[in-house]
Amino acid sequence: MFSIGDKVVYPMHGAGVIEAIEEKEVLGERQKYYIMKLPIGEMKVMVPMDNADEVGLRSIIDDDGVNKVIEVLKEDKSKMSTNWNRRFRANMEKIRSGDIFEVAEVVRNLAIRDAEKGLSTGERKMLDNARQILISELVLAQDSTEEKIEELLSECLG
Numbered sequence: 001m002f003s004i005g006d007k008v009v010y011p012m013h014g015a016g017v018i019e020a021i022e023e024k025e026v027l028g029e030r031q032k033y034y035i036m037k038l039p040i041g042e043m044k045v046m047v048p049m050d051n052a053d054e055v056g057l058r059s060i061i062d063d064d065g066v067n068k069v070i071e072v073l074k075e076d077k078s079k080m081s082t083n084w085n086r087r088f089r090a091n092m093e094k095i096r097s098g099d100i101f102e103v104a105e106v107v108r109n110l111a112i113r114d115a116e117k118g119l120s121t122g123e124r125k126m127l128d129n130a131r132q133i134l135i136s137e138l139v140l141a142q143d144s145t146e147e148k149i150e151e152l153l154s155e156c157l158g
Contacts, residue, residue, distance in 0.1 A: 002059075006059065008057055009059075011056040014040060015139070015140045016037050016140075018036050021034055031049070040135065061141050066142060069138065072105055073104050075108065076112075080113070087123075091109070103133050106130045108156075110127040112157075114127065115158075
């Protein structure tokens with residue numbers, strides 16, 4: 001159970017702050033929702049409180065987690081399928097998992113692949129999406145700005 005002011009991550013959308021808990025009627029059903037504000041893109045998301053665990057809503061990482069993300073970003077790329085379709089699906093699963101370390105791995109692997117061979121439009125979009133998810137959580141975890149986290153990513157990824 002989260003409270004107003006908690007910093008949380010909503011897989012596939014990124015990190016944000018719970019601004020309110022409201023009861024709303026959606027499709028004829030009254031439910032309580034976490035109203036979450038995402039700092040990047042100024043988007044608001046409503047997450048049904050009953051489904052919070054199912055959708056993977058979790059607290060943001062701590063300083064140890066941030067250090068581990070930086071380590072993941074600096075590692076060599078892991079083995080990826082040469083088959084575009086398989087690689088895309090595997091990366092999508094990692095992003096959907098909501099696990100920040102898996103998202104960091106996707107960012108690292110796709111950034112390295114981009115530098116070596118270039119990316120297809122689909123993979124470029126995936127890289128941008130994964131970067132946004134990663135940045136949104138690091139901004140909140142480090143109490144930093146988007147620009148500073150972008151610099152950090154650039155340093156880590158070479």
